[in-house]
Amino acid sequence: MNKIKNLFPGYLTSIANSYSQIFFSNSKFFAIILIVVSFFDWVAGLSGLLAVTTTNTVAYIFGLNRSNIKAGYYGFNSLLVALSLGVYFQINIEFLIILFFTSILTLFITIALEGVIGKYGIPYLSIPFLIVCWMISLATRQYSHLEVSERGIYMMNEMYKVGGIRLLNIYEWFDQLNLPASIIMYFRSLGAIFFQYSVLAGMLIAVGLVFYSRIAFLLSLLGFFSAFIFYRIIGANLSELSNHYIGFNFILTAIAIGGYFIVSSRYSFLWVILMSPLIVITITSANAILAIWQLPIYSLPFNLVVLLFLYVLKFRERFHHKPELVYLQQNTPEKNLYFQSNNKTRFKNAFYIPFSLPFIGEWRVTQGYNGEYTHKGDWQHALDFEVYDEKGMAFKAQGSNLEDFYCFNKPILSPSGGWVEEIEDDIEDNKVGETNSAKNWGNTIIIRHADGLYSKLCHLKKNSFKVVKGDYVKKGDVLAYCGNSGHSPKPHIHFQLQATPYIGSKTIEYPIGNYLLNTKGRFELKQFEKPNKDDTITAFERNRVLANAFNFIPGKKLCFKVEVNGHPHQDAEWEIEKDIYNQLFISCSKTNSKIYFYTDDVQMYFTRFSGNQKSVLFQFYLSAYKIMFGFYQNMEVKDVFPIHIIRKPWLIFIQDFVASFYIFLKSEYTIRYVSKTDDFNLSQIELAGNYQLKVFGKLFNHSEFKISINNEGLQQILIENTSLNKTVTLTKI
């Protein structure tokens, strides 16, 4: 076994996943149920297992993508083919030979389809299974050595052989349950996915489905019963639905478009209902065509309708959230929903370039968007800034000279990296109270940050430019000095963003990435917001001690001595690694847990946790979820966790059932910047925060944590869960 582990890592996982992947799952428990169900017909079960093993091994030796093999993406079609063959034929050596080559054929077709339709960004689903099944079905008619199985006919005999009268009784009991016909039909359809036309198989699969995903289970019911009702309404032949190779199409389609490829929501549920008639039409018409060659339609309707729908969704230009495609597959409808909605709240501004304020220190907005003086019409999205003193004056002495104004001759910085597109540098600075309306923008610089995104700074001091046209400037580079040129009766700067590179271009609405709003000495962090008139604001200043502590570069190791409730625990040894998608993560090899994170010049935040939630790494995930690299006394940074990280199984279980319509759980993260001693090489920073779980807005559970940092990096993390009476202390080794 160990040898296999070394030769083919993730061998067993690849087999398990090939089973659960049929329901889009990667749950091992679900896989075990499915394997058991497949062995209801022992030949089919054995064929399935052999086919999966063959396919995954061949794929591995062939050198195909290992993570795809491990995820079961290559195995599940072979499994389906083998199951269909297994229930149909007797087992003999010829059958095994055919099975072996069928598996390879299925793998090849899978790969071919991955290449061909994969580039349209749509999955191949079970099309390989369909193609191979039809091919085999047509081909085996000519192979006389294959014997058609009679087990389907003498099923009871077979079962008696395996489990005696007791098994037979159990099996019988389920089939004779006094359930409504539609429910029986539903279970049978579920069982039919594994070529088991029995209520027991269906029930077991249903249990596995509930375990895997509550949403998927709901969807399976919705898909099936909306079809059932549609058949009733149009008066179609209900026996078509009860045909064991038909009903499951509705179930799989419902899971696929209701929550797996599309984020589960009331829109996705609506579309599941709307898809049923399409499937019905496909079933009837496809049956008519394939009947010519006496081929069953199997999962053709499911494949056609899902692929069609997913493809069509990509052509939308509007209403992208009704319904919304899953961008990063998390393998359960719940995770897809929670993860994506969490990302939408957390990273809704990722699209914007994070501009910083173009000055040093504390300034005031003297005219905001839609200002009362000049920010009107095409030029409404602009900001004017000046410096005010604590008495509310913009100048000292009488304010009769330009030099009396606090903002005059102060350095003006580049708000973000870019190329200097235009400079106007030869307009005289006005005397206080005078304006120059002929050259109303005054001395101006325009910087190109991206195609169609320019920033413009105006009323600069004559001949004060430190850069020339064509220069590349970094964020924070000095561009020029604040002056009083153009339409400016007193020194100030005008800042705007625009889509075209001309002086006088109209403005566009665009938020400022990071800045601090200062109200009576309290700093409030603003991210991707627009400052208002009379706001006193400061550019966000990066603190190197903080930035250094959370500068996780690949190869770096984080080692902590761990104490739980005062008792020593195994040391935490984590390493920063990077995956093939260039995503950085903190990895704990002992618990096989990972925290994916993102860092830029002003912040570090965790994007995802995977692995064991009992690990110390998970505690770290909760406590350092988002860190801004600037220290401002009492500043608070807030964020929200995705719901599936909550460790309350029964609460989550209930939440999952209604999640597509209403979310009543909320887990929030807050971190407060408590104290800082800026002592150069002996600096010390203390952060404190909490994690709060709220149910219907009421506090249910919470942890408090403290983080100590110095020049050497993270020193200590203390996590205290008051509800659980648990304290975890991490001390740097």
Place this chain on the structure above:
Amino acid sequence: MEKLRYERPVIKKLETGMPNKFGLRTEYYPKTQIDGVSIKELIKEHGSPLFVISENTIRSTYQQAKRAFTTRYPKVQFAWSYKTNYLNAVCNVYHQEGSWAEVVSGFEYDKAIANGVNGKKIIFNGPDKSRNDLTKAIKNDSILHIDHLDELYTIIELADELNKKPRVAIRVNMDTGIYPMWDRFGFNYENGQAWDALNKIMRSGKMDLVGLHTHIGTFMLSPNAYSIATSKLVDLALGLQQKYNHEIHYLDLGGGFCSRNTLKGAYLPGDDTNPTFDDYAEAITTVLINSSFPQEKMPTLILETGRALIDDAGYLITSVIANKRLSGGKRATIIDAGVNIMFTSFWYEHKITPAQNFTHYSEDTVLYGPLCMNIDVIRESISLPLLNKGDQMVIHSVGAYNMTQWMQFITLRPKIVLIDMDERVHVIRDKETIEDIENQESTPDYLKKFNL
């Protein structure tokens, strides 16, 4: 109706036709209150003479200085120069505003510690730091600004002894184009002493070299000198980066900024000619911001300015003891504040205004202190209205040095009050009594008796 004030008759030379360059007459306004507190009331309550410190002025001047620098450079730290005024109340106002402490002796060091300043936020300057002082400072992780090699060697010894890495900087002296060049403190930049000291520190490996310090002079009338000083420190810091890959955390440009006072012999009043915080800030930060430090490695700028921050916040209220006429006919007024408590009158022409109403008549006067010493002159020549015995005058801008350099000589030192932000008066130092002086003395028994 208030009784009309008596003013003695005066005979004055008629000055018509030829206006002097300051106009026909000197404009005078009485200073009857400080921050809303009446001067007469203050004197009635606390006696004369009386030092008055305005907390409001301290804070607003500090904010003005801070604004001048922080709107030009992102990392600025002020360190309160204790020697300028080390009254605990005053120091603590600065500490409340965020200033660190800059001390130049063991005594000042202890004072800062007693005030509750964290040892890491004390900058220890000066040529005289005893082994004891250094030990204390090293244990507290204070920053030592090394003045000479002998101190450097002592610190190396102590580092071994205490098994600690002291945090140090060196004081650098340099030619910044001004006269006199202060070369008595620290290590010279031009002749390579500074590099010699830096090499010794780096090679020893026993100290954390955290910054570089200079203090180019006092009452610097030329901001440009600071530009030169900054560029020389930047050069050293970048050199250290290049040679040792060692990062300098801060550049300390010392103090020496002018207050609003007028130096003796100045042609124009200091208020009009002395550079402002903005001028100094401009000179220093322009060099820093345009230097080749990478953006994220910009050093913190430390400023130890004392005089310019506190001078205007201090007033001395004094009362007229007598008027007399000198042999040459010049009017002389004797007041109850002498040079023993007004050390700065040796180099400033302090602005002095009466504390009560007067007519527009004025007379050229010499102001003498109460001491029985010929040098006790507060102003040699000042045009003052006609004052009577018991009238008050306010001497402006006396916040710096007077309350630390004063001495008990002939008279005792007076009270100091602080007017807080809410116009409440607090005594922050009581007047001296004979016990205060004699407590330190001891008379041998055989000298206790005598017969006259």
